[in-house]
Structure formats: C-alpha cells, structure tokens
Amino acid sequence: MIDIYYQVALYLNLAAGLFCLLLGFMGRAPSGWSVLSLGLSELSLLVQLVLSIALVLQGAQAKQDTVEYFAYLITALLVPVGAVLWALLERSKWSTVVLGVAALAVAVMLVRMHQIWTGIYV
Amino acid sequence: MASIGNAKRTENRPSMGAARVLIAIYAIFALAATVRSGYQLLTAFNKSPVNYSLSLVSGLVYILATIALAKGGAIWNSIALATLRFELAGVLLVGLYSVFVPVANVKLTSVWSDFGMYYGFVPLALPVIGLIWLGKRGRR
Numbered sequence: 001m002i003d004i005y006y007q008v009a010l011y012l013n014l015a016a017g018l019f020c021l022l023l024g025f026m027g028r029a030p031s032g033w034s035v036l037s038l039g040l041s042e043l044s045l046l047v048q049l050v051l052s053i054a055l056v057l058q059g060a061q062a063k064q065d066t067v068e069y070f071a072y073l074i075t076a077l078l079v080p081v082g083a084v085l086w087a088l089l090e091r092s093k094w095s096t097v098v099l100g101v102a103a104l105a106v107a108v109m110l111v112r113m114h115q116i117w118t119g120i121y122v
Numbered sequence: 123m124a125s126i127g128n129a130k131r132t133e134n135r136p137s138m139g140a141a142r143v144l145i146a147i148y149a150i151f152a153l154a155a156t157v158r159s160g161y162q163l164l165t166a167f168n169k170s171p172v173n174y175s176l177s178l179v180s181g182l183v184y185i186l187a188t189i190a191l192a193k194g195g196a197i198w199n200s201i202a203l204a205t206l207r208f209e210l211a212g213v214l215l216v217g218l219y220s221v222f223v224p225v226a227n228v229k230l231t232s233v234w235s236d237f238g239m240y241y242g243f244v245p246l247a248l249p250v251i252g253l254i255w256l257g258k259r260g261r262r
Contacts, residue, residue: 097143
C-alpha cells in the first residue's frame with residue numbers, strides 16, 4: 001500500500017460518503033453526481049488493486065497477511081457496485097443515503113487494509 | 123422520482139424508507155463479517171477456534187437477517203425477529219464474557235468481543251435499531 005495514495009483514496013471516499021449523505025438527507029434521489037461519486041470510489045479501489053498487485057509482484061508483502069489484505073480489497077470492490085445497482089433499482093432519497101453509507105464503509109475498509117498492510121493498529 | 127419507488131411497494135414489503143439504510147448496513151456487515159471469519163477459519167483455525175467460529179456464525183446470521191428484513195411478510199418478519207434477538211443475545215453474552223476473560227491479541231477476537239468494540243459497536247447497535255424498527259412496523 002503506497003501511503004500517499006492510501007490517504008488520497010481514504011479522503012476521496014470520505015468526501016463521496018458525506019456528499020451522498022448530504023444529498024440524501026436533502027431529499028434528493030440518486031443523480032448523476034451521487035452515482036459519479038460512487039464511480040470515483042470504485043475507481044479509487046481499482047487503482048488500489050492495480051498498485052497492490054504491482055507492489056506484491058515486486059516482492060512487497062503485507063506486514064500482517066497479504067491474502068487477508070486482498071480479501072478486504074476484493075470485498076470492498078463489491079460495495080460501490082452493489083450500492084449503485086440499488087440506486088438504479090430504487091430511485092428514492094434513501095438510495096442516496098445508501099450510496100453515502102457504502103462510500104463510508106469503503107473508507108472504513110481502507111483503514112482496515114492499511115492496518116493489515118502496515119501491521120500498525122491505532 | 124420518489125413516486126417510482128412508492129408505486130412498486132406492496133403491503134408486505136418494508137415501507138419505511140429509512141429501513142432501507144438499515145438493510146444496506148446489514149448487507150455490508152454480513153459480507154464483511156462472513157468473508158473475514160471464513161478466511162480466519164480457513165487459515166488460522168487453531169489460533170482462536172471459538173472466536174472465529176462465533177464470528178462466522180454471526181456473519182451467517184447477519185446474512186439471514188439481511189434477507190429477512192428485506193423480504194418482509196409474516197414468516198420473514200418472525201425470522202428477522204429471531205435473528206435480531208439472537209444477535210443481541212450474542213453480542214451481550216460474548217461481550218460480557220470477554221470483559222471477564224479478555225483476549226490478549228485484538229486479531230484473535232470475535233465480532234462480538236467487548237460488545238463489538240473492534241467493529242465500532244456496530245454489532246451492538248444494529249440489532250437494537252433493527253428490533254425497534256420491527257416493533258414500529260408491527261404496531262402499524
């Protein structure tokens with residue numbers, strides 16, 4: 001895990017989460033903007049996946065457990081996809097809140113991944 | 123836009139919009155708890171067999187609870203009630219037990235250890251919120 005990219009991805013997902021929560025509680029149904037922010041969340045994870053594979057191929061390993069790290073990453077990749085599918089199926093303001101919750105869940109999973117990679121628990 | 127969602131609803135399905143968020147959190151938690159504990163059981167069963175098994179059981183119960191909450195209807199409602207009570211009992215009993223018999227290493231704990239503290243107390247909050255919601259839905 002490259003530390004600077006981890007920080008960028010973390011804050012991007014936090015921002016996307018808060019943005020969607022705000023739109024949701026304002027009563028907005030999922031729109032281009034909220035779905036786009038979850039698209040960015042998914043993109044941030046895909047980049048994380050590519051970077052992580054590259055690091056591991058170069059011989060880097062997670063301090064705690066590399067397989068567990070990738071299990072988290074792959075699980076996290078499913079979350080924005082599920083939330084966006086939900087938003088497409090049901091266009092109510094609560095789907096926008098669900099988008100926000102999903103992005104925040106991704107942020108939490110990034111923190112866990114960082115703990116697994118560095119072996120440092122705060 | 124909200125009218126599209128309303129039109130699709132029937133009597134038996136959950137109709138409180140906010141409950142959708144609860145179901146979404148349940149779904150994420152079910153996925154995370156099951157994958158994590160499944161992996162721990164497969165790779166490090168001997169390190170903490172009881173806690174990892176407990177986590178897997180709780181993960182599977184979260185999956186069942188997610189489906190039951192989403193489906194609604196009399197039968198699914200009672201399943202939801204049973205799974206949520208099971209979770210609440212689990213987090214309280216295991217939480218209480220772990221206070222008296224603490225585990226030295228955080229990595230060896232279960233989802234329910236220390237009342238779900240390592241998961242931001244979400245395991246404690248979810249069944250409470252879920253039961254309150256089921257109670258409200260039942261009274262209408």
